[in-house]
Amino acid sequence: DPELSTEYTTLLGWADEVKKLSVRANADTPEDAAKARAFGATGIGLTRTEHMFMGADRLPFVQQMILAESLEERQDALSHLLPIQENDFYGILQAMEGLPVCIRLLDPPLHEFLPSLEELLVETTKLRTSGKNAQLLTEKDSLLRKIRQLHEFNPMLGHRGCRLGITFPEIYEMQIRAIFNAAARLTKEGYTVLPEVEIPLTIDKAELIFFNDRIKTIAQEVFAAYGTSFHYSCGTMIEIPRAALLADELAEVSEFFSFGTNDLTQTCMGFSRDDAEGKFLPYYLEQKILKENPFIALDRKGVGQLMKLAVEKGRQTRPDLITGICGEHGGEPSSIVFCHQLGLDFVSCSPYRVPIARLAAAQAAVSQGENLGTR
Numbered sequence: 001d002p003e004l005s006t007e008y009t010t011l012l013g014w015a016d017e018v019k020k021l022s023v024r025a026n027a028d029t030p031e032d033a034a035k036a037r038a039f040g041a042t043g044i045g046l047t048r049t050e051h052m053f054m055g056a057d058r059l060p061f062v063q064q065m066i067l068a069e070s071l072e073e074r075q076d077a078l079s080h081l082l083p084i085q086e087n088d089f090y091g092i093l094q095a096m097e098g099l100p101v102c103i104r105l106l107d108p109p110l111h112e113f114l115p116s117l118e119e120l121l122v123e124t125t126k127l128r129t130s131g132k133n134a135q136l137l138t139e140k141d142s143l144l145r146k147i148r149q150l151h152e153f154n155p156m157l158g159h160r161g162c163r164l165g166i167t168f169p170e171i172y173e174m175q176i177r178a179i180f181n182a183a184a185r186l187t188k189e190g191y192t193v194l195p196e197v198e199i200p201l202t203i204d205k206a207e208l209i210f211f212n213d214r215i216k217t218i219a220q221e222v223f224a225a226y227g228t229s230f231h232y233s234c235g236t237m238i239e240i241p242r243a244a245l246l247a248d249e250l251a252e253v254s255e256f257f258s259f260g261t262n263d264l265t266q267t268c269m270g271f272s273r274d275d276a277e278g279k280f281l282p283y284y285l286e287q288k289i290l291k292e293n294p295f296i297a298l299d300r301k302g303v304g305q306l307m308k309l310a311v312e313k314g315r316q317t318r319p320d321l322i323t324g325i326c327g328e329h330g331g332e333p334s335s336i337v338f339c340h341q342l343g344l345d346f347v348s349c350s351p352y353r354v355p356i357a358r359l360a361a362a363q364a365a366v367s368q369g370e371n372l373g374t375r
């Protein structure tokens with residue numbers, strides 16, 4: 001309960017006085033954003049827009065978007081999704097009025113929005129043996145074909161992140177327009193909005209240029225249509241070693257970096273996020289090959305060094321580059337200490353971890369001797 005005792009409020013108030021890191025939250029709904037704000041988050045560090053695609057009112061359009069045989073058909077689905085997404089962003093930006101909200105464009109492989117292959121095989125087999133409803137069987141068979149086409153052997157290293165936006169720019173354009181429409185409506189209503197548009201799974205500056213051009217065009221169109229404007233920024237997730245190694249180039253076209261340390265751990269260590277913990281990782285811990293689970297406590301020797309390199313290289317190009325972390329490590333105290341030492345600007349974690357993150361950030365500052373004696 002964020003409405004806690006005076007002791008709690010006082011303690012966290014002291015923590016805020018000494019900490020250097022801002023504490024943001026990961027939130028995908030206005031309710032979570034409001035909760036995060038009540039817990040003391042000073043921004044949203046990550047809105048995962050794919051979570052919004054799962055709602056029952058939108059899944060049929062999302063599926064139409066994926067299964068579309070033509071651009072027109074896809075555009076039709078996107079025209080239904082646009083007002084829905086716009087309202088999603090409106091709610092979050094409104095709940096966080098005056099504070100930055102970092103909205104990430106669609107990330108996961110598209111087959112995640114379709115029924116599972118196994119389920120569909122069972123359904124089609126039943127339909128085929130019953131001999132009834134030939135029309136439905138044809139539809140299900142075509143869905144089955146599409147799911148097979150979308151199948152990937154390594155989906156986490158496959159057609160996801162900004163690769164989706166390169167393949168289907170119209171999907172990202174719909175999301176960008178929804179963000180700007182929502183922010184423009186709020187601005188007209190007197191709210192201060194600070195949207196940040198974030199590109200996931202980047203590996204090259206050219207990807208960012210591809211999207212930045214579209215963001216700029218859409219921003220200008222929306223500003224003209226609404227007769228208003230507001231400040232916004234564009235940046236990238238750093239989730240792949242190549243992005244960290246090329247951070248100086250990426251910073252030429254990014255105003256912020258946010259470390260997606262879930263993926264960065266996966267790609268740096270070559271450990272599948274989906275399988276490592278259930279397979280070999282326990283043995284690594286038992287044999288003390290690794291001291292800690294790197295998906296929980298940040299691997300300072302590997303992942304941490306990539307982060308350090310990216311911060312240094314990024315700031316060489318752009319001294320005012322904003323840097324943060326939004327992977328699970330953003331809410332884990334020992335990782336937060338490391339983020340403080342790296343000189344990041346923010347950590348972002350689940351709303352419920354915001355108080356812990358505020359304390360850990362203060363602890364990191366105090367133990368370095370900073371701000372001691374201010375009270």
Ligand code: PEP
Pocket residue numbers: 046048107239259260261262263264326327328
């Ligand atoms: C990450 O990779 O750390 C991240 C925050 O993105 P996601 O977990 O959604 O892949």
Ligand code: MG
Pocket residue numbers: 239260262263
């Ligand atoms: Mg990620």
